[in-house]
Amino acid sequence: MIEVTKLTKQFIRKEKYGWRTKRSVFSAVLDIDLSWNQDESIAIVGESGCGKSTLGRMIAGIIQPTSGHLQISEASEEKDILFHRKRMARLVQLIPQDPYAALNPVRTIRSMLSDPLRYHRMVFRHEITDKMTELLELVGLKAELVLDKYPHQLSGGQRQRIVIARALTLDPHYLIADESVSMVDVSLRLSILDEMKEISRNRRLGLMFITHDFRVARYIAQGGWIAVMYLGRLIEIGPTEEILQHPQHPYTQALITAVPILRGKERQVEQVWPRSYELQVGQDPVGCAFAPRCPFVKPICELERPVFHSLDCKKKHQVACHEATSRTIIAKDFG
Amino acid sequence: MATIVDVKDLSIVFQTEKGVVPAVNHVDFCVNQGESVGIVGESGSGKSTIAFGLFDSVPSPGKIESGEITYNGNLSIRDLEEEKKRQFYWSKISMVFQAAQNTLNPILRIQNQIEDIAKAHRMDKKKAVQKAIELFETMYLDAKRVLKAYPHELSGGMKQRVSIALALLLEPKLVVLDEPTTALDVISQAAVLQILDRVRKEKGISLVFITHDISVIAEIVDRVIVMYAGKIVETGPVQKIITNPSHPYTQGLIASIPPLVGDLQSTHGLQGQPADTLHLPQGCAFASRCRHVLARCHEKQPPTIQIDHQSEVACYLYEEGRSDSA
Numbered sequence: 001m002i003e004v005t006k007l008t009k010q011f012i013r014k015e016k017y018g019w020r021t022k023r024s025v026f027s028a029v030l031d032i033d034l035s036w037n038q039d040e041s042i043a044i045v046g047e048s049g050c051g052k053s054t055l056g057r058m059i060a061g062i063i064q065p066t067s068g069h070l071q072i073s074e075a076s077e078e079k080d081i082l083f084h085r086k087r088m089a090r091l092v093q094l095i096p097q098d099p100y101a102a103l104n105p106v107r108t109i110r111s112m113l114s115d116p117l118r119y120h121r122m123v124f125r126h127e128i129t130d131k132m133t134e135l136l137e138l139v140g141l142k143a144e145l146v147l148d149k150y151p152h153q154l155s156g157g158q159r160q161r162i163v164i165a166r167a168l169t170l171d172p173h174y175l176i177a178d179e180s181v182s183m184v185d186v187s188l189r190l191s192i193l194d195e196m197k198e199i200s201r202n203r204r205l206g207l208m209f210i211t212h213d214f215r216v217a218r219y220i221a222q223g224g225w226i227a228v229m230y231l232g233r234l235i236e237i238g239p240t241e242e243i244l245q246h247p248q249h250p251y252t253q254a255l256i257t258a259v260p261i262l263r264g265k266e267r268q269v270e271q272v273w274p275r276s277y278e279l280q281v282g283q284d285p286v287g288c289a290f291a292p293r294c295p296f297v298k299p300i301c302e303l304e305r306p307v308f309h310s311l312d313c314k315k316k317h318q319v320a321c322h323e324a325t326s327r328t329i330i331a332k333d334f335g
Numbered sequence: 336m337a338t339i340v341d342v343k344d345l346s347i348v349f350q351t352e353k354g355v356v357p358a359v360n361h362v363d364f365c366v367n368q369g370e371s372v373g374i375v376g377e378s379g380s381g382k383s384t385i386a387f388g389l390f391d392s393v394p395s396p397g398k399i400e401s402g403e404i405t406y407n408g409n410l411s412i413r414d415l416e417e418e419k420k421r422q423f424y425w426s427k428i429s430m431v432f433q434a435a436q437n438t439l440n441p442i443l444r445i446q447n448q449i450e451d452i453a454k455a456h457r458m459d460k461k462k463a464v465q466k467a468i469e470l471f472e473t474m475y476l477d478a479k480r481v482l483k484a485y486p487h488e489l490s491g492g493m494k495q496r497v498s499i500a501l502a503l504l505l506e507p508k509l510v511v512l513d514e515p516t517t518a519l520d521v522i523s524q525a526a527v528l529q530i531l532d533r534v535r536k537e538k539g540i541s542l543v544f545i546t547h548d549i550s551v552i553a554e555i556v557d558r559v560i561v562m563y564a565g566k567i568v569e570t571g572p573v574q575k576i577i578t579n580p581s582h583p584y585t586q587g588l589i590a591s592i593p594p595l596v597g598d599l600q601s602t603h604g605l606q607g608q609p610a611d612t613l614h615l616p617q618g619c620a621f622a623s624r625c626r627h628v629l630a631r632c633h634e635k636q637p638p639t640i641q642i643d644h645q646s647e648v649a650c651y652l653y654e655e656g657r658s659d660s661a
Contacts, residue, residue, distance in 0.1 A: 047520040155608075156378075185377050186548045190591040190604030212521055215550070219593035219602065244595060258525035259595060260551050264578035266595055277475060277526040278490055332596045 002059065002092075002174060002206065003035040007068035009054050028054040030232040031068070033308075036225070038173055041200060041207040043217035043240070045255065046229035047279050052210045053097065055229070056176045059208070060094035061085060074173060090120060093172040097179045099159035103151040109162055110147045116169045135165045139195055157188040164196065174206040181216060193220055214259050218244055228252045231279075231289040234308075238317030248311060248324040250274075251290050256329040267333035288322065296323050338408060339509050339541045340389065340428075341365040345402030347384050347393055356612045358384040358397060360565035366509065371535055371542040373552040373573070375588070376562035377609045382545045383433065385562075386511050389543075390424060391415075407508075426456055429502040433513040436494035439486040445497060446482040452504055463504065470500040474530050492523030499527065503534065511543045516551060528555050550592045553577060558645075561585045564610035564620035567639075571646030581648040583625045619650070627652055 009029040015022045029051040036042050046052045057063045059070065072091055096102040104112060113132045117123055123131045133143035139161040151159060160180065167175060177196065181189040197220060200207040209220045217226055218240055227237040228249065236249040247253045253272035261268055274293040285291065287302040294301065306320045347359040358381040366372050376382045387393045389404060391412045404412050406427065415423060432438050440448055446464060453463035464482070471478040474496040486494055495515065502510050512531070516524040532555045535542050544552045549559065559576045561569040561584065569582040580586045587605040594602065607624035616622065622632040629651050640653045 047522065157608075185609070186550075187377055187588055187591050187605040187609075190593070190602065191606075192604075193593075194604060214521075215593045215595060218595060219599060222599060255521055256595070258521040260525070260528070260554055261595065262550055262553050262577050262589075262592065264574050265597075274522065277523055278492065279520070279522075330595050 001035060001037050001073045003071045003073070004059065005033055005069045005071075007032045007034075007055070007058060007070060008066050009051075009058055009063065010066045027232050029058065029065075032232075032234055034227065034234065034237075036206060036208065038206040039204050041197075041209065041221045041224035043209045043211060043221035043224070043226045044229060045211060045214060045217050045226060047212060047255075049231075049279055050229045051232040052229050053178050056094060056178050056208065056210050059174075060092045060176050061088035062094060072174075086120070089116075089172075090170045091172055092174040092176065093167040093170065095163055095167045095175065095177040095180050098183060099156065099163045100151075100183070102163050103159060105151055108148050108150055109154075112162075113147075113166055113169060116166070120170055122170060131169075135168055136161075138168065138199060139165045140191070141165070157184055157192065160184055160192055161195070164192075164199075168199065171203070172205070174208065175200060176208045176210070178210045179212070180209070182211070182213070189216070190219075196220065197222075214244065214256055228255065233289060233320070235290070235321065236317075236319045238319075242317050244330070245328065246317075246326040247329060248317070248319040248326050249290075249321045250294050250296050250323070253327050253329055254295075259330075261330060263333065265333055267331050269328045269331050272327065272329065288320075290321075296325075298323055337368045339366050339368050339370075339406065341403075341405045341408070342385075342389070343403040343405075345385070345388055345404065346400040347381070347388050347397055348400050349397040351396065351613075354613055357565050357615065358612065359388060362402075362562075362565075362567055364560055364567065364570065366541050366543060368508070368541060369535070369539045370558065371532075371544065371556045373544045373546065373549070373556035373559045374562060375546060375549045375552075375559055377547060379564075379609055379612055380562040381565040381612075382547075382562050383513055386430065386513050386543070386545055389428065389511060390430065391420065422456065425452065425502075425507065426505040427507055428509040428511065429505070429507045430511040431499055431502050431513065431515050434518055435498040435515065436486075436491050436518060438498055439494060441486050444483060444485055449482075449501070449504065452501065456505060458505070467500060467504060470503055471497075473534065474500055475526070476500075492519050492527070495519060495523070495527055496530070499531065503538075503540075506538070507540065509541045509543065511545070513545045514547070515544065517546075524551070528552075531555065548592075549576070549588060561588070564612055564615060566620065566649065567647075568621065568650070569646070569648045571642070571648075575646055581642060581646065581653060582621075582650050583627050583652070584621045587624075 007029060008031055011026045011028055013024050013026045032055060044052045058065050074091055114128050117128050117131060136143045141161050181192055184192060211217050221240045224240055226240050226243040228235050230251050236252045247256055250272055254274045257271045272295060275295055276293050287304055288306050291297050291301040300322050306322045308318045308320045310318045342364050345359055345362045349356040349358050374382045388399060393399060406412060449463050449467045450460045453460045468478040471481055476493060476496055481497060516527055544556055546552055553573060556573050559573050560567055563584050569585045576585060577589060580589050590602060591604045610620045618633040618635055619637050622628050632651055637649050637651045639647050639649045641647055
């Protein structure tokens with residue numbers, strides 16, 4: 001289980017005014033509490049700039065949190081930072097966002113995939129090719145066709161698969177996929193998602209999928225969890241179907257309203273639109289961060305920050321909003 | 336309803352080192368006044384090339400091999416002189432390019448860019464700016480701030496709306512939008528689409544949307560043209576395409592959109608790799624990925640078959656006498 005408590009990441013922002021530099025603190029991720037089991041999948045949904053990628057990178061150990069605590073139950077406390085990094089790499093792997101930027105253009109697929117195997121002494125030297133073939137098969141690629149190629153010789157979908165295969169080289173327990181299909185054509189998206197779902201099921205991988213698309217979130221986190229982020233904070237978390245059917249935070253409702261629906265298959269029951277279409281990044285108000293855009297804003301929202309609470313007794317579906325009300329946004333259309 | 340643009344037998348080829356790529360292959364379609372049409376296809380299906388074809392400005396090494404593009408029933412764009420054509424663009428038809436937020440000039444304030452358009456089209460600068468302010472307001476933009484801003488001071492969604500406003504500045508009859516929302520967040524995407532739909536209904540202009548994701552445009556187009564490997568494989572009203580697609584490719588495309596409600600069992604991806612336009616087969620290009628493939632699919636191109644008065648499909652499955660087996 002990965003358990004995250006009060007995880008915060010702040011960046012120092014420098015703005016130049018002539019010869020003077022003004023420094024300000026920018027909080028990308030703020031006080032996030034989250035826990036997730038190895039055999040579950042969780043989708044993190046939010047607009048760009050909400051800190052969802054930063055959260056993923058912190059959990060993967062690529063950047064250090066400013067404060068807060070990250071506990072992976074399989075990991076023991078290590079004092080040595082280098083050793084710790086090596087340990088972490090075998091537990092959590094990140095699939096980066098852009099498959100075009102994530103692969104070194106001057107190295108062949110073979111050299112990219114074999115490096116981690118050698119460094120971490122995963123297999124004997126003579127077994128490396130077999131292991132790579134097995135990995136590539138897992139993501140639906142033929143080893144003899146791609147192993148000795150350079151990234152530019154592959155299509156976008158193939159690159160995406162290579163990046164997934166590379167993340168699997170160390171047999172991690174957790175996989176964090178950052179917008180992994182946003183660069184891929186719709187027709188190819190689903191086969192990649194299917195592969196990721198199957199791999200995570202077969203290997204009991206804990207999958208965290210970061211996305212802005214509720215369709216993708218529902219498909220990948222089927223039977224799992226959806227967490228919605230806004231300006232660095234978690235605002236709602238719950239079981240996938242529960243979030244989609246009965247969203248309680250106005251922001252979640254607005255995000256679901258904004259998904260273009262297929263009329264004839266889906267029907268919009270109610271619409272919730274934010275008061276402004278632009279996300280204002282940078283401020284951290286005293287009250288609820290969504291208050292300036294919230295259509296249901298009340299005086300209390302600007303004065304007091306809402307805490308996570310649950311409306312049902314099972315405490316599964318939690319929301320941080322003073323005015324949380326369950327609304328049905330979409331339903332099945334039969335005609 | 337008057338026809339705004341009529342495309343007949345359009346073929347566009349790209350002469351590359353590896354051979355000739357037929358990007359657009361004998362395509363016929365038309366757009367009526369006030370209509371909004373979506374052109375849907377994978378990358379490499381020739382949908383963006385069609386957009387450039389509509390402007391008779393296919394980027395080199397591509398060229399229009401054959402075909403006729405007529406506006407308003409009598410004006411053939413390929414016969415226009417260069418100078419006339421420049422006047423024709425933007426005042427009669429305009430385009431919002433792919434990644435339109437990067438098409439604004441980074442070193443000019445938005446106001447100067449508007450004045451540039453006015454100058455090129457011999458329009459009064461003040462009038463143009465006034466018009467732009469109105470357009471910005473319909474797009475929920477703070478006109479005062481936007482006019483004075485450089486592109487880098489605006490967010491992606493704002494830049495996108497600015498470029499749409501610029502495309503509408505000279506009140507064209509037809510606007511072509513190439514992937515207008517791909518780089519945007521869900522909420523700004525919904526806002527941009529809503530604005531476009533409203534502007535279309537208010538001004539009676541025609542819109543052509545080019546996209547790879549049919550779910551994005553499903554709510555705002557009347558008619559959908561599905562392309563595969565440079566050919567139109569199916570056309571029809573959007574409701575029919577979504578609920579009852581005919582061509583196996585369209586069926587696969589619709590089935591690969593995960594639903595927001597209901598079960599996920601019927602959702603499955605398309606099999607195989609996208610068509611290689613350099614080595615197109617003799618028969619139907621989709622045959623190698625098709626689940627209902629017949630022997631003659633590999634031999635000869637399927638004819639275009641009329642299903643009802645609005646829908647057409649290019650597939651052997653719907654030929655006379657065997658429509659039941661589909």
